[in-house]
Amino acid sequence: MLFAALRTRKDTAMNSETYIMIKSFKHDGHLHRMWYENWPVPRSELHPDHQEQGMKVLINHGTRIREADGKEWVSRIPGVTYFIPGQWFNIVALLETAGVRYYCNIASPYYEYGNVITYIDYDLDVIKLSDGSINVVDEEEYLSHRVLYQYPNVVETKVRQGLERLVQWMKDSKPPFQDDEALRYYELWKNRQC
Numbered sequence: 001m002l003f004a005a006l007r008t009r010k011d012t013a014m015n016s017e018t019y020i021m022i023k024s025f026k027h028d029g030h031l032h033r034m035w036y037e038n039w040p041v042p043r044s045e046l047h048p049d050h051q052e053q054g055m056k057v058l059i060n061h062g063t064r065i066r067e068a069d070g071k072e073w074v075s076r077i078p079g080v081t082y083f084i085p086g087q088w089f090n091i092v093a094l095l096e097t098a099g100v101r102y103y104c105n106i107a108s109p110y111y112e113y114g115n116v117i118t119y120i121d122y123d124l125d126v127i128k129l130s131d132g133s134i135n136v137v138d139e140e141e142y143l144s145h146r147v148l149y150q151y152p153n154v155v156e157t158k159v160r161q162g163l164e165r166l167v168q169w170m171k172d173s174k175p176p177f178q179d180d181e182a183l184r185y186y187e188l189w190k191n192r193q194c
Contacts, residue, residue, distance in 0.1 A: 020058055022081070024107065024121040026068075027149035032121045034066040038081065039192075041185050049175040056083040056110070056117070057176075059189040080182040083110040083117060088162025089126075090119060093182035099130025100179040102170070106142075106162050122151075122159045128170045128177065136163070 022035040038058035046057060061078040082091040086109050094101045106124035110117050123142035127135045146156065170177055 019115065021116045022058070023116060023118045024105070025118065027120055027122070027145065027151060027155070031066075031068050033068065035060055035075075036064040036066070038063065038117075039189055041188065045185075045188055047175065047178070047181050050082075050181070053175070054085045055176065056112070057081070057185060058083075058117075059185055061186075061189075078186050080185050082176045083119075084176075085109065087165070088122075088158045089166045091166075091176055093176070093179070095182065095186055096130075100182055101130060102126075102128040102177060104128070104166055104170075106159055106166070108158075122155070124159065124163055126163070126166055126170070130179075134167060134170050136167070 018040060019037045020040055022038055024032040024034075026032050038060045041057040041059065043051060046055065050057060058081045059079070060075055060081070063075050064072055065075055066072045078095040080093040080095070082093070084090070088106060088108065090105050090107055090110065092103045092105075094103055104126045105119075106122045106126070108120040108122070110119045112118075123138050123145050125137045127137060129135075142159075145151070151159075168174075176182070
């Protein structure tokens with residue numbers, strides 16, 4: 001398997017200890033989804049705009065993913081994930097044959113400890129297709145979970161602010177909504193496996 005081959009390398013940049021696990025939770029603390037192996041792009045390789053914002057950029061392709069119900073599957077589409085300090089969303093650039101599709105989670109700011117990144121998923125997702133169209137999805141799930149988990153007013157305010165900010169960033173093509181950079185990061189990952 002690809003990741004097994006990567007782990008055998010002596011190159012410290014590709015040492016398995018550098019892989020990061022991503023865990024998303026729901027508001028009540030139960031696990032929502034887990035991505036086992038995500039390679040962090042070295043800070044020195046980040047685009048200056050991404051460095052300036054303190055972004056954490058991770059690459060995965062063929063990683064194992066575990067759902068809340070315990071089912072596991074393997075990602076088939078390369079993904080470049082962007083975590084931005086203090087923002088109530090995270091961004092995944094999915095590198096599809098038809099172009100880059102951005103799948104964005106409205107979520108709490110991320111927290112990092114050791115080789116694990118966590119965040120709370122607040123249901124709403126925003127998708128930007130390669131043709132530039134923007135769609136907000138899962139609003140019914142948000143409304144249902146808002147009642148079920150009793151989101152406090154401060155969370156509802158942050159979720160709405162995060163949604164508004166994210167959509168505006170998409171419309172303005174603000175970093176990291178730059179297809180060429182997502183592709184460059186993926187190529188960097190592919191080249192390091194050789």
